[in-house]
Amino acid sequence: MRTHLIIIIVLILNLHSFAQTNKKNDNGKFYTIKGLITDKNSKDTLHLVIVEFMNKENKLIKAMRSDFDGIYYSSICSKELIDDSLLIKTTNAFYKQEVFNYKIVSDTIININMDSDSNKTFSKEKFEEYNRLRMYGRGCGLVDDDEYDELEYQRNLKTYKHYCTGQIKKYRSLIDDNAIFSEWILIEK
Known part of the structure:
Protein backbone atom coordinates (compact mmCIF):
# COMPACT_ATOMS: atom_id res chain seq x y z
CA MET A 1 0.00 0.00 0.00
CA ARG A 2 2.80 2.38 0.90
CA THR A 3 4.53 1.70 -2.44
CA HIS A 4 1.36 2.52 -4.38
CA LEU A 5 0.96 5.77 -2.47
CA ILE A 6 4.54 6.80 -3.25
CA ILE A 7 4.08 6.00 -6.95
CA ILE A 8 0.86 8.03 -7.08
CA ILE A 9 2.54 11.02 -5.40
CA VAL A 10 5.47 10.89 -7.83
CA LEU A 11 3.09 10.74 -10.80
CA ILE A 12 1.08 13.69 -9.51
CA LEU A 13 4.19 15.78 -8.95
CA ASN A 14 5.41 15.07 -12.49
CA LEU A 15 1.98 15.57 -14.06
CA HIS A 16 2.15 19.38 -13.95
CA SER A 17 4.86 19.49 -16.60
CA PHE A 18 2.74 17.46 -19.04
CA ALA A 19 -0.63 19.06 -18.28
CA GLN A 20 -2.92 19.80 -21.25
CA THR A 21 -0.18 19.96 -23.88
CA ASN A 22 1.41 16.53 -23.46
CA LYS A 23 4.74 18.33 -23.82
CA LYS A 24 7.47 18.37 -21.26
CA ASN A 25 7.89 21.73 -19.54
CA ASP A 26 10.87 23.40 -21.21
CA ASN A 27 11.07 26.57 -19.13
CA GLY A 28 14.58 27.42 -18.08
CA LYS A 29 16.04 28.49 -14.79
CA GLY A 137 28.43 47.78 -31.51
CA ARG A 138 24.89 46.47 -31.17
CA GLY A 139 23.24 49.83 -31.76
CA CYS A 140 21.57 52.26 -29.45
CA GLY A 141 18.61 51.51 -27.25
CA LEU A 142 15.26 53.25 -27.42
CA VAL A 143 14.97 56.72 -25.98
CA ASP A 144 12.57 56.77 -23.03
CA ASP A 145 9.46 58.89 -23.34
CA ASP A 146 8.20 59.57 -19.82
CA GLU A 147 4.71 60.54 -20.91
CA TYR A 148 4.30 57.38 -22.98
CA ASP A 149 5.60 55.23 -20.13
CA GLU A 150 3.23 56.85 -17.65
CA LEU A 151 0.26 56.28 -19.98
CA GLU A 152 1.22 52.62 -20.43
CA TYR A 153 1.57 52.25 -16.67
CA GLN A 154 -1.91 53.70 -16.08
CA ARG A 155 -3.58 51.65 -18.83
CA ASN A 156 -1.79 48.40 -17.85
CA LEU A 157 -3.05 46.60 -20.98
CA LYS A 158 0.10 44.86 -22.17
CA THR A 159 1.01 41.36 -21.02
CA TYR A 160 4.55 40.02 -21.04
CA LYS A 161 6.07 36.54 -20.79
CA HIS A 162 9.53 35.94 -19.36
CA TYR A 163 11.77 34.40 -22.02
CA CYS A 164 13.37 31.95 -19.62
CA THR A 165 10.91 31.02 -16.89
CA GLY A 166 7.68 31.46 -18.86
CA GLN A 167 6.19 33.59 -16.09
CA ILE A 168 3.45 35.99 -17.26
CA LYS A 169 3.06 39.53 -15.88
CA LYS A 170 1.30 42.78 -16.71
CA TYR A 171 3.22 45.94 -17.58
CA ARG A 172 2.52 47.66 -14.25
CA SER A 173 3.75 44.65 -12.32
CA LEU A 174 7.03 44.66 -14.25
CA ILE A 175 7.54 48.36 -13.55
CA ASP A 176 6.75 47.94 -9.86
CA ASP A 177 9.18 45.01 -9.61
CA ASN A 178 11.95 46.94 -11.45
CA ALA A 179 12.15 44.10 -13.97
CA ILE A 180 14.69 44.09 -16.78
CA PHE A 181 12.52 44.51 -19.89
CA SER A 182 15.03 42.86 -22.21
CA GLU A 183 14.16 39.57 -20.50
CA TRP A 184 10.41 39.88 -21.20
CA ILE A 185 8.53 39.22 -24.45
CA LEU A 186 5.35 41.11 -25.30
CA ILE A 187 2.45 38.70 -25.80
CA GLU A 188 0.34 39.70 -28.80
CA LYS A 189 -3.39 39.31 -28.29
Whole structure:
Protein backbone atom coordinates (compact mmCIF):
# COMPACT_ATOMS: atom_id res chain seq x y z
CA MET A 1 0.00 0.00 0.00
CA ARG A 2 2.80 2.38 0.90
CA THR A 3 4.53 1.70 -2.44
CA HIS A 4 1.36 2.52 -4.38
CA LEU A 5 0.96 5.77 -2.47
CA ILE A 6 4.54 6.80 -3.25
CA ILE A 7 4.08 6.00 -6.95
CA ILE A 8 0.86 8.03 -7.08
CA ILE A 9 2.54 11.02 -5.40
CA VAL A 10 5.47 10.89 -7.83
CA LEU A 11 3.09 10.74 -10.80
CA ILE A 12 1.08 13.69 -9.51
CA LEU A 13 4.19 15.78 -8.95
CA ASN A 14 5.41 15.07 -12.49
CA LEU A 15 1.98 15.57 -14.06
CA HIS A 16 2.15 19.38 -13.95
CA SER A 17 4.86 19.49 -16.60
CA PHE A 18 2.74 17.46 -19.04
CA ALA A 19 -0.63 19.06 -18.28
CA GLN A 20 -2.92 19.80 -21.25
CA THR A 21 -0.18 19.96 -23.88
CA ASN A 22 1.41 16.53 -23.46
CA LYS A 23 4.74 18.33 -23.82
CA LYS A 24 7.47 18.37 -21.26
CA ASN A 25 7.89 21.73 -19.54
CA ASP A 26 10.87 23.40 -21.21
CA ASN A 27 11.07 26.57 -19.13
CA GLY A 28 14.58 27.42 -18.08
CA LYS A 29 16.04 28.49 -14.79
CA PHE A 30 17.96 31.63 -13.99
CA TYR A 31 21.51 31.14 -12.77
CA THR A 32 23.36 34.00 -11.12
CA ILE A 33 27.02 34.12 -12.06
CA LYS A 34 29.29 36.44 -10.12
CA GLY A 35 32.89 36.73 -9.14
CA LEU A 36 36.04 38.77 -8.75
CA ILE A 37 38.66 39.35 -11.43
CA THR A 38 42.26 39.67 -10.24
CA ASP A 39 45.81 39.70 -11.57
CA LYS A 40 47.22 36.18 -11.27
CA ASN A 41 50.61 37.33 -9.96
CA SER A 42 49.96 40.42 -7.85
CA LYS A 43 46.40 39.48 -6.78
CA ASP A 44 45.34 43.10 -7.48
CA THR A 45 41.74 43.51 -8.59
CA LEU A 46 41.25 44.39 -12.24
CA HIS A 47 38.51 46.88 -12.99
CA LEU A 48 36.43 47.36 -16.14
CA VAL A 49 37.39 44.01 -17.64
CA ILE A 50 35.19 42.89 -20.54
CA VAL A 51 33.45 39.65 -19.56
CA GLU A 52 31.69 37.69 -22.30
CA PHE A 53 29.42 34.73 -21.60
CA MET A 54 29.13 32.18 -24.42
CA ASN A 55 27.66 28.73 -24.84
CA LYS A 56 29.69 25.66 -25.82
CA GLU A 57 29.46 26.60 -29.51
CA ASN A 58 30.96 30.07 -28.85
CA LYS A 59 27.60 31.78 -29.40
CA LEU A 60 27.53 35.01 -27.39
CA ILE A 61 24.92 35.01 -24.63
CA LYS A 62 25.81 38.26 -22.91
CA ALA A 63 28.68 40.73 -22.63
CA MET A 64 29.39 43.08 -19.75
CA ARG A 65 32.16 44.82 -17.85
CA SER A 66 33.33 44.26 -14.32
CA ASP A 67 32.90 47.20 -11.97
CA PHE A 68 35.62 49.35 -10.39
CA ASP A 69 36.06 46.77 -7.64
CA GLY A 70 36.74 44.01 -10.18
CA ILE A 71 33.39 42.35 -9.51
CA TYR A 72 31.09 41.08 -12.24
CA TYR A 73 27.49 39.98 -11.74
CA SER A 74 25.12 38.55 -14.30
CA SER A 75 22.19 36.19 -14.73
CA ILE A 76 22.09 33.49 -17.40
CA CYS A 77 19.09 31.45 -18.54
CA SER A 78 19.74 27.71 -18.50
CA LYS A 79 18.05 27.38 -21.92
CA GLU A 80 20.91 29.37 -23.48
CA LEU A 81 23.52 26.84 -22.35
CA ILE A 82 24.43 23.63 -24.15
CA ASP A 83 25.11 20.68 -21.83
CA ASP A 84 25.29 23.18 -18.94
CA SER A 85 28.61 24.47 -20.33
CA LEU A 86 29.42 28.16 -20.05
CA LEU A 87 32.46 29.77 -21.63
CA ILE A 88 33.66 32.99 -20.00
CA LYS A 89 35.99 35.13 -22.10
CA THR A 90 37.88 37.94 -20.35
CA THR A 91 39.58 40.83 -22.10
CA ASN A 92 41.63 43.67 -20.65
CA ALA A 93 44.46 45.88 -21.89
CA PHE A 94 47.93 44.44 -21.25
CA TYR A 95 46.47 41.07 -20.25
CA LYS A 96 46.12 37.85 -22.20
CA GLN A 97 42.66 37.33 -23.59
CA GLU A 98 41.50 34.10 -21.97
CA VAL A 99 38.53 31.75 -22.24
CA PHE A 100 37.45 29.68 -19.24
CA ASN A 101 35.06 26.72 -19.45
CA TYR A 102 32.68 25.99 -16.57
CA LYS A 103 29.78 23.62 -15.95
CA ILE A 104 26.85 25.62 -14.55
CA VAL A 105 23.96 23.87 -12.77
CA SER A 106 23.12 26.47 -10.11
CA ASP A 107 24.03 29.95 -8.93
CA THR A 108 27.81 30.13 -9.05
CA ILE A 109 30.69 32.26 -7.82
CA ILE A 110 33.61 32.18 -10.27
CA ASN A 111 36.73 34.13 -9.38
CA ILE A 112 38.98 34.68 -12.38
CA ASN A 113 42.75 35.24 -12.35
CA MET A 114 44.14 36.87 -15.48
CA ASP A 115 47.73 36.56 -16.73
CA SER A 116 49.52 39.75 -17.65
CA ASP A 117 50.86 39.83 -21.19
CA SER A 118 54.58 40.60 -21.16
CA ASN A 119 54.51 41.23 -24.93
CA LYS A 120 51.63 43.69 -24.46
CA THR A 121 50.07 42.44 -27.71
CA PHE A 122 46.68 43.63 -26.49
CA SER A 123 47.54 47.33 -26.26
CA LYS A 124 45.35 50.04 -24.78
CA GLU A 125 44.32 51.16 -28.29
CA LYS A 126 43.49 47.62 -29.39
CA PHE A 127 41.50 47.10 -26.19
CA GLU A 128 39.49 50.30 -26.76
CA GLU A 129 38.70 49.20 -30.31
CA TYR A 130 37.60 45.77 -29.06
CA ASN A 131 35.57 47.41 -26.30
CA ARG A 132 33.79 49.74 -28.71
CA LEU A 133 32.87 46.91 -31.08
CA ARG A 134 31.89 44.37 -28.42
CA MET A 135 30.10 46.52 -25.89
CA TYR A 136 28.56 49.26 -28.02
CA GLY A 137 28.43 47.78 -31.51
CA ARG A 138 24.89 46.47 -31.17
CA GLY A 139 23.24 49.83 -31.76
CA CYS A 140 21.57 52.26 -29.45
CA GLY A 141 18.61 51.51 -27.25
CA LEU A 142 15.26 53.25 -27.42
CA VAL A 143 14.97 56.72 -25.98
CA ASP A 144 12.57 56.77 -23.03
CA ASP A 145 9.46 58.89 -23.34
CA ASP A 146 8.20 59.57 -19.82
CA GLU A 147 4.71 60.54 -20.91
CA TYR A 148 4.30 57.38 -22.98
CA ASP A 149 5.60 55.23 -20.13
CA GLU A 150 3.23 56.85 -17.65
CA LEU A 151 0.26 56.28 -19.98
CA GLU A 152 1.22 52.62 -20.43
CA TYR A 153 1.57 52.25 -16.67
CA GLN A 154 -1.91 53.70 -16.08
CA ARG A 155 -3.58 51.65 -18.83
CA ASN A 156 -1.79 48.40 -17.85
CA LEU A 157 -3.05 46.60 -20.98
CA LYS A 158 0.10 44.86 -22.17
CA THR A 159 1.01 41.36 -21.02
CA TYR A 160 4.55 40.02 -21.04
CA LYS A 161 6.07 36.54 -20.79
CA HIS A 162 9.53 35.94 -19.36
CA TYR A 163 11.77 34.40 -22.02
CA CYS A 164 13.37 31.95 -19.62
CA THR A 165 10.91 31.02 -16.89
CA GLY A 166 7.68 31.46 -18.86
CA GLN A 167 6.19 33.59 -16.09
CA ILE A 168 3.45 35.99 -17.26
CA LYS A 169 3.06 39.53 -15.88
CA LYS A 170 1.30 42.78 -16.71
CA TYR A 171 3.22 45.94 -17.58
CA ARG A 172 2.52 47.66 -14.25
CA SER A 173 3.75 44.65 -12.32
CA LEU A 174 7.03 44.66 -14.25
CA ILE A 175 7.54 48.36 -13.55
CA ASP A 176 6.75 47.94 -9.86
CA ASP A 177 9.18 45.01 -9.61
CA ASN A 178 11.95 46.94 -11.45
CA ALA A 179 12.15 44.10 -13.97
CA ILE A 180 14.69 44.09 -16.78
CA PHE A 181 12.52 44.51 -19.89
CA SER A 182 15.03 42.86 -22.21
CA GLU A 183 14.16 39.57 -20.50
CA TRP A 184 10.41 39.88 -21.20
CA ILE A 185 8.53 39.22 -24.45
CA LEU A 186 5.35 41.11 -25.30
CA ILE A 187 2.45 38.70 -25.80
CA GLU A 188 0.34 39.70 -28.80
CA LYS A 189 -3.39 39.31 -28.29
